[in-house]
Amino acid sequence: ATVDKKLAARLLRNLLRNSAQHAPSSQRWIEVADDTLSVGDDGPGIAPDQQASALEPFQRGDSSPGHGLGLAIVAEIAALHDGSVSLSAPPGLVVTVRFGRC
Numbered sequence: 038a039t040v041d042k043k044l045a046a047r048l049l050r051n052l053l054r055n056s057a058q059h060a061p062s063s064q065r066w067i068e069v070a071d072d073t074l075s076v077g078d079d080g081p082g083i084a085p086d087q088q089a090s091a092l093e094p095f096q097r098g099d100s101s102p103g104h105g106l107g108l109a110i111v112a113e114i115a116a117l118h119d120g121s122v123s124l125s126a127p128p129g130l131v132v133t134v135r136f137g138r139c
Contacts, residue, residue, distance in 0.1 A: 038072035038136035040118055048114040052076040052132055055107040060130070072120075075133045082127030092122060108132070 049067075053076065056065050060080020068075040083091050083098075090096040092112040097105035111134065112122045119137025124130060 038118070038120075040136055044114045044117065048111050048134065049074070049076070051107045051111050055132075056080070056130075058102060058107075063129075072136045073133060074136075075131055077125070077129060077131035079129040082130040083124055085126050088124045091124065 053065070056063070056076065056078045060078045063078040063080035065076070065078045068077075087098065091108050093105075094109040095105040096109070097103060108122070111132065115122045115134050115136065121135050121137075123133045123135075125133075
């Protein structure tokens with residue numbers, strides 16, 4: 038995939054920061070293949086009924102620190118690249134970003 042390097046770096050930084058903040062003692066991994074980037078951890082994850090709102094600005098869990106912008110920014114950067122974001126069901130969390138053609 039062809040991506041804006043600065044935006045892709047911001048997207049990855051947000052995903053890693055979210056994982057470190059919400060699952061501090063978990064293991065993390067990154068997978069890259071063609072037009073897909075996945076960042077995962079073995080932390081508590083996000084309940085399936087909260088996943089759609091987690092991608093919206095200013096939405097966060099009850100005990101979650103921050104302003105609720107991390108995943109929303111990830112979703113916006115993916116959309117700017119004609120892409121999409123999907124979240125896995127707990128336990129753990131894998132955020133998969135698929136980039137479209139630019």
